Amino acid sequence: MTRVPNPFADAPVTIRPELVPALGVALEQLGQKGDWLDGEKRLAVAREARNAWSCAICRDRKDALSPYAVEGEHDHLDELPEAWVDVIHRVVTDTGRLTESWLRDHLAGGMAEDEYIEIVSVTIITTVIDTFALGIGMTAPDLPEAKPGIPDRYRRADASPGPGWVSTIAPEDAAADFADFYDDDSHFYIRRSLTLRPQETRRFWEVMNQLYMEDPRLHELDGLTRGINRAQMEFLAARASMLLGCYY
Amino acid sequence: MSGQDTGQDYDLREVTEGTVDAATVTDGALMNAFCEAMMVRDLPRMAELRAEITETAGEDAMVDAAATIAAFNAYPRAADATGLPLEDKKAELTVAMRAELGLDALNVAAE
Numbered sequence: 001m002t003r004v005p006n007p008f009a010d011a012p013v014t015i016r017p018e019l020v021p022a023l024g025v026a027l028e029q030l031g032q033k034g035d036w037l038d039g040e041k042r043l044a045v046a047r048e049a050r051n052a053w054s055c056a057i058c059r060d061r062k063d064a065l066s067p068y069a070v071e072g073e074h075d076h077l078d079e080l081p082e083a084w085v086d087v088i089h090r091v092v093t094d095t096g097r098l099t100e101s102w103l104r105d106h107l108a109g110g111m112a113e114d115e116y117i118e119i120v121s122v123t124i125i126t127t128v129i130d131t132f133a134l135g136i137g138m139t140a141p142d143l144p145e146a147k148p149g150i151p152d153r154y155r156r157a158d159a160s161p162g163p164g165w166v167s168t169i170a171p172e173d174a175a176a177d178f179a180d181f182y183d184d185d186s187h188f189y190i191r192r193s194l195t196l197r198p199q200e201t202r203r204f205w206e207v208m209n210q211l212y213m214e215d216p217r218l219h220e221l222d223g224l225t226r227g228i229n230r231a232q233m234e235f236l237a238a239r240a241s242m243l244l245g246c247y248y
Numbered sequence: 249m250s251g252q253d254t255g256q257d258y259d260l261r262e263v264t265e266g267t268v269d270a271a272t273v274t275d276g277a278l279m280n281a282f283c284e285a286m287m288v289r290d291l292p293r294m295a296e297l298r299a300e301i302t303e304t305a306g307e308d309a310m311v312d313a314a315a316t317i318a319a320f321n322a323y324p325r326a327a328d329a330t331g332l333p334l335e336d337k338k339a340e341l342t343v344a345m346r347a348e349l350g351l352d353a354l355n356v357a358a359e
Contacts, residue, residue: 135314227308246324
């Protein structure tokens with residue numbers, strides 16, 4: 001297999017050594033088959049996630065008291081179903097005001113819960129990679145070529161509804177192939193959020209663990225090397241969450 | 249990681265309003281400005297702040313600030329897209345904080 005160059009290896013600044021491969025792998029995985037979507041579809045989601053930043057209706061909705069009161073069609077790339085575009089755009093531009101009834105409408109319209117989770121994850125990972133790249137002075141990296149492969153689309157028997165709007169795999173229910181995900185006893189709901197699709201969950205956390213930290217219960221930064229201190233990290237974390245309208 | 253764990257006192261309004269100062273968080277105003285610019289992808293402002301942070305705190309500080317902000321483009325989106333509630337323990341521990349910031353009213357809006 002041809003090895004694709006990792007754009008973060010040529011960044012204009014020095015990046016922590018463990019972060020460079022994590023970002024490169026995450027970028028490559030956007031074009032690899034997932035649990036529910038093939039590589040082509042995942043890349044189409046990634047392209048639409050990038051496109052959402054310039055969507056006029058999303059801007060109008062963001063400015064509105066209620067985003068659901070503003071009618072109109074998203075500016076989209078014409079590659080994906082309308083419902084997918086709506087999910088991608090709202091997750092990028094106004095995720096703090098998503099509602100359960102909005103999600104239920106999409107599921108009632110034919111979107112599979114598993115599909116929704118993978119669309120959300122690919123959208124978020126794309127946004128994160130681009131945010132970091134732009135933050136350090138790079139351009140958003142080129143997306144990879146799609147790799148062949150057919151997702152198995154196997155609905156997990158160990159998943160059950162909750163704790164939020166979608167099904168997840170609870171630590172106590174996890175089958176043998178996923179139980180290790182909860183090995184470090186970090187059973188916070190956020191870690192469970194995308195577990196309906198285990199492969200996607202692992203991909204998500206492998207890059208996030210390097211960008212932030214694997215176990216936030218650490219006192220200060222015991223054993224971790226970072227260019228900022230813990231108070232700075234927690235301030236930025238809280239401030240970014242606040243700006244996204246997230247109060248979890 | 250809470251202030252109870254670290255022994256530090258935080259004014260939560262510094263987070264909600266972005267009024268942090270250097271007494272609470274090293275280079276707090278600069279970090280806040282960088283975060284605000286990154287969250288809306290204001291590229292010219294990001295370039296100015298990148299240079300300023302690099303000069304003031306070093307390139308590694310700028311890179312890890314960007315990494316943290318990037319990561320927190322993920323967790324909140326994942327939480328909100330899946331409608332995660334607060335864990336019971338967190339909810340118990342944050343009663344006063346949520347009251348101070350008026351956050352409970354926002355749960356009603358999301359239903």
